[in-house]
Amino acid sequence: MQSAEKIHSAQFLEHQLQEVTTLLEKQQLEKSLVQRGPSTNHELVEAMLQNQHQARLQEKFAHLHPADSAAILESLPLDQRKTAWDAIKNHHDGQILLEVSDAVRQTLISGMAAEELASVASKLNTDEIADLAADLPKRAMLKILRSLNGKERKHLNAILSYQDSQVGALMDFGMITIRNDLTLKAITAYIRKLGKLPSHTDKLFVVDQHDKVQGILPLQRLLTHNPSQLVADAMVTDFVRFQVDQEAAEAARAFERYDLISAPVVDNAGLLQGRLCVDNILDFIREKTDEDLLTQAGVGEEEDLFSSVWKSARNRWGWLLINIATAFASTRIIGFFEDIILQLVALASLMPIIAAMGGNTGNQTSMLIIRSLALGQITPSNIRRLIKKELTLALINGIFIGFIMGLLSLLLYKDIALSAVMATAMLINLLVAVVVGLGIPLLRHKFGKDPAVGTSVILTAITDSMGFFIFLGLASWFLVK
């Protein structure tokens, strides 16, 4: 490939996708032409065409980085994706399967035999096999386990024993370990003998005979320090390490803060278990972010853009059913006040505003709190100040927005008493919203739950119901006889 092409850009990928699509469409067209054509030798011609097309697809994908191949497969509709995958699945080294999203991986794996999967897996590292494990059928997994040696099986089991959110699940085993009583020259010779270092090797791990980590030796020092120096004298002893059962999110923060490329992962006794690298951290951050965004929007899990309508529907119904329930519950409060609405119908058009504004301000508060909790900025020592500040802010916002609301409704309905009720209800509901917007994430955090999950649903349910209740309640007390 011309290196000048390698300025990576969205256009590059779009262009490749377009070419693959053209190939696939041409193939489809030729196939249907043969089938409609004169009936002699159908099968022979079709088989020849098939071979030709597969060769073309293989050639096309052979020039692409596995991550780009993965992106292209993700962007292809199911039938085209299957055709392309059938052509290339035995000509790649398993990296493509690692790079595609979980939802798309299932569509690719479902068409492969256990033997094919086992042969693909044989070219992968154990930490990469672990990434696939959840999606592999049992038979393929057994085959793969049988092909591993004792150490590899131990590694695989280690990774699989941790939850996705733990450091242990993200580690790999591509670490180079050395002893501290050797000279740098000896280490350099050792590396030269190895011939190749695992990717992202920016440092070697110095361990004692029990595999306890004593320090790290940055590659830089190998190049710049005196070759006759001992590892013990050249190594760094003040370094960042992680524990296997630590939260991966914490490790991600540490990679950001300390600008790490790789770091040792240890168990409770300080013994080396594996290595954590910035590429896995980047993937983790992206997945977590996507998951958070989709969960917030009520899409159950990562969706394959082209999965069947039924599958997508099931993925989204959970959330919609919860919303039906809360929407119904909060509007039951309106039902309770129907007499009052009949006496003053303007209430019907004004009440949704009170509810909506409560939801909006509550969301602002809860989002800031959730973010500050994630950053570890909220502590017992500053929480009171924070609550006081947000409440003061709600009071000011309430008076300000209440005033605007009162004014607008006065212009519309020329009814001072109604405007006063509108302004008061707005103020009270904004205070309620802030208390709830602070309370839910703080309480969830206190009890060790993810403060982001479900906060907005509960918040909206409460601000809606309270909004209707406060507004209609005040109206029935002050406005109607």
Next chain:
Amino acid sequence: MQSAEKIHSAQFLEHQLQEVTTLLEKQQLEKSLVQRGPSTNHELVEAMLQNQHQARLQEKFAHLHPADSAAILESLPLDQRKTAWDAIKNHHDGQILLEVSDAVRQTLISGMAAEELASVASKLNTDEIADLAADLPKRAMLKILRSLNGKERKHLNAILSYQDSQVGALMDFGMITIRNDLTLKAITAYIRKLGKLPSHTDKLFVVDQHDKVQGILPLQRLLTHNPSQLVADAMVTDFVRFQVDQEAAEAARAFERYDLISAPVVDNAGLLQGRLCVDNILDFIREKTDEDLLTQAGVGEEEDLFSSVWKSARNRWGWLLINIATAFASTRIIGFFEDIILQLVALASLMPIIAAMGGNTGNQTSMLIIRSLALGQITPSNIRRLIKKELTLALINGIFIGFIMGLLSLLLYKDIALSAVMATAMLINLLVAVVVGLGIPLLRHKFGKDPAVGTSVILTAITDSMGFFIFLGLASWFLVK
């Protein structure tokens, strides 16, 4: 510091913050005791105490990584933050200012003289000065510019000429360049003479006499290849590079896809301009994610947790005012149907459900589309299939949810005609929601705008108004005489 403490965790940071807070509170207490005590020698005692406290704070922060110091300052309320900063500001090398959030940086810088700022900046690299530039007062910036040499000034101007979203704004100048006609042995000797490599140096950039990038030489190869080999033979010519004016988000995707640590940044002629490293990419991703989340919740920009109430209020009013406007506009439609509500008051309690469910399903669709657009998965060749799929999904959802809604309202009001109107309005509004949820991001993308910005506000405004209009419109047509 004991290396055993260095297992980075949230507890570690919380513990440090607690210690700093205790120091600061003790200082406050002692100060007030002296002021209330017998009146002789007030100033002398106060000054002594002051020195003692500052020394203690300096010692505490001296042991912390700048990123941890920054996190602690961010978590301190304004008055305590000021006290801590006054104690340490002349004893650190500017890294803390780089690590704090924009909002917090302003509170720190506002208390510093131009001379202090210039002296801090003199210890920073030009790309780091560029990060601070936006927050520095003009006088300090002039002082800093005067202290730079010609090359540094050129670098600084280069970075500042790019927008935050472009690769050029994220690059640094810590690259090591070499010629291709030297042996690896000569390069090793050169590095040994340099004594130290910039952080994140995993490869050297091979350039010709015009600074045109010809290849990269991974440090690994220096260690493993034959020392007598020429750079020209050992270098990699198929490598990823970026253009100065490229979107940073695109570069971030490439770092994820290709697991990069550093990469050359070139201009349109292929001449080396700088270097892009994974640490800056990580920071960029985090900032972009935070910004997206906060924008979605309607918090204008990153807020200092402890900024004044007025400042926070102003930061949030913009969004709330927009919401007041859209909420008012959509409820005006209800005002238009007040006669009908008077005839059938059940409509008042049912209408908010139609509106809310429209907003929810529309949001699901738009979030998926926004994400797929960001991943570059949507292309002219697959867009039709996508639209068809989402519309089919909306139809199924509409029938399903409409049915549930109709059933629930039948149970409540025992009115078959009303239930039918409810179900039909739900179906139609879900279809409207999906069209809007697809349409807004796709159109914004088509016209080169960020598809995420503002989508949810416009979407909710439309699904609310249309929800009220469809439901009350159908009701007035079929239900009331």
